[in-house]
Amino acid sequence: MIEFKDAAVVAPDSGVPILEPTTLTLTEDRISIIGANGSGKSTLARLINGLVLPVTGSVEVDGLDTQKQGAQVRRKVGYLFTDASAQLIMPTAVEDVALSLRRVIKNRKERDDAALAALREIGLASKADVSVNALSGGQRQLLALAGVLACTPSIVVADEPTTLLDLRWRAHVGALLRSLPLQVIEVTHDLDSAARAERTLVVDLGRVVFDGDPKEAVQLYRDLMFGRASQGATA
Amino acid sequence: MITLLGIYRPARTPLHLAPAWLKMLMLLGISILSLATSDPVTSLGLLAACLLLLASTRPPLKATLKGMAFIAALAIMAAGFQVWLGDYVRALDLAGDLIAISALALAVTSSTSMAQMMDLVVRLAAPLRWILPPETLGLLVALTLRAIPEAAQILTEARVAARARGLERDPRAILIPSGARTVGFALQLGQALHARGIAEHGRSARAADREDRARADEAHAPLLAEPPVREAPTGETPEVPEPNRRGRRERRR
Numbered sequence A: 001m002i003e004f005k006d007a008a009v010v011a012p013d014s015g016v017p018i019l020e021p022t023t024l025t026l027t028e029d030r031i032s033i034i035g036a037n038g039s040g041k042s043t044l045a046r047l048i049n050g051l052v053l054p055v056t057g058s059v060e061v062d063g064l065d066t067q068k069q070g071a072q073v074r075r076k077v078g079y080l081f082t083d084a085s086a087q088l089i090m091p092t093a094v095e096d097v098a099l100s101l102r103r104v105i106k107n108r109k110e111r112d113d114a115a116l117a118a119l120r121e122i123g124l125a126s127k128a129d130v131s132v133n134a135l136s137g138g139q140r141q142l143l144a145l146a147g148v149l150a151c152t153p154s155i156v157v158a159d160e161p162t163t164l165l166d167l168r169w170r171a172h173v174g175a176l177l178r179s180l181p182l183q184v185i186e187v188t189h190d191l192d193s194a195a196r197a198e199r200t201l202v203v204d205l206g207r208v209v210f211d212g213d214p215k216e217a218v219q220l221y222r223d224l225m226f227g228r229a230s231q232g233a234t235a
Numbered sequence B: 001m002i003t004l005l006g007i008y009r010p011a012r013t014p015l016h017l018a019p020a021w022l023k024m025l026m027l028l029g030i031s032i033l034s035l036a037t038s039d040p041v042t043s044l045g046l047l048a049a050c051l052l053l054l055a056s057t058r059p060p061l062k063a064t065l066k067g068m069a070f071i072a073a074l075a076i077m078a079a080g081f082q083v084w085l086g087d088y089v090r091a092l093d094l095a096g097d098l099i100a101i102s103a104l105a106l107a108v109t110s111s112t113s114m115a116q117m118m119d120l121v122v123r124l125a126a127p128l129r130w131i132l133p134p135e136t137l138g139l140l141v142a143l144t145l146r147a148i149p150e151a152a153q154i155l156t157e158a159r160v161a162a163r164a165r166g167l168e169r170d171p172r173a174i175l176i177p178s179g180a181r182t183v184g185f186a187l188q189l190g191q192a193l194h195a196r197g198i199a200e201h202g203r204s205a206r207a208a209d210r211e212d213r214a215r216a217d218e219a220h221a222p223l224l225a226e227p228p229v230r231e232a233p234t235g236e237t238p239e240v241p242e243p244n245r246r247g248r249r250e251r252r253r
């Protein structure tokens, strides 16, 4: 369970508000977040695992405060970035997953076995010893996901995980995320994917302007965008 | 050169099986030996031995040849300079040393995984535990090696972009964007590390470590097959259901 209590974020240097005080309780297993570029979606997502801390108010995950118990929160909350390349650290696929397991499994052989099992689970076993630079964008995103899942989170927050992928990979990664037996919170520009959630948040100008039924949310977002586009065109 | 950073391939050659510390010691010993001796016969002997060792690890051919060609070019330039000074013996010795040490370094990297290197660094850094956490130092080594090819790629792309705009003669058009992107990459990597909970310290991390250890060993079992443990809504720590753990682990082998 994720609880925002009047959590607000401002730009560190200018003090400009990035996210207005927000109160939310997120319990559904499939939640999507949509909104325009620069509206504050990533900020909202990052609040959940303490990558961004609220300036006022608080964010709690299963009762753990992201400010005071950040490390504990991050073990519960896996985070998937748009660009998997920046998330991969070790030279080969299996080593990268093993890195996630370093703290938990001290024995190298056991760790490598577990990492290999994680790769097998996600369908990347044949790429275990391949350099991460030789993987396709889609494979890299899968690998990043394997690295996240290896830490056995109970929540996965994904910030536009499919934006850089082609249609086929987008469908594959999307389906995989939906199949996870975890709470998944996905920031996305893919409205079809957003509409498949149980609950959708629409963010605009640093505020959650809608929170509820995905289909309604998508409709509202379209209206918002096209309304603004015609305004921009006439201005 | 850049291609050489990723040449490790798992295999069962003698060097692959040798412990990392032994290989490092060998690299150190032979480097000192070859630099200390100025006799061209010893130099050439060491060179031959090092090349054989490199070949014995069966490294990926293309990347290795490319890297060695680069080093050979360097060696020829260095030797050419000595020849120009009239010192033929020194030229031979210098070129031999350079190629031998590089080949041996390659032999070590192509037979040692990053995880083994990290473990070695962690072990060597153990006495410094009170100053710097050894795991952090190990990670630092991995990150440095990770950053080099990325920085090289950023530089290449900046050069192409500058050329596309007809600015290839302006160093600013290359250095400023690559500097900015390198910093951006470092920030992203830092956030990714943070997000994966790697190398975290402090009270909260230690508390999390304790929880992890409590779940330990079996925690990384099936990822997709099994629903995770969700916290009871009361906020109490739920009992971890562990049906038949042992059996599951056996099957996974």
Ligand SMILES: Nc1ncnc2c1ncn2[C@@H]1O[C@H](COP(=O)(O)OP(=O)(O)OP(=O)(O)O)[C@@H](O)[C@H]1O
Pocket (backbone or CB within 6 Å): A011, A012, A013, A018, A035, A036, A037, A038, A039, A040, A041, A042, A043, A044
């Ligand atoms: N550290 C920061 N300092 C100043 N401004 C920031 C900072 N981080 C974010 N912002 C600003 O806050 C706003 C929201 O950013 P955020 O990244 O959350 O948007 P987003 O909805 O994820 O956008 P996108 O769809 O482009 O990813 C943007 O206008 C951004 O420029």
Ligand SMILES: [Mg+2]
Pocket (backbone or CB within 6 Å): A041, A042, A043, A159
């Ligand atoms: Mg964003």
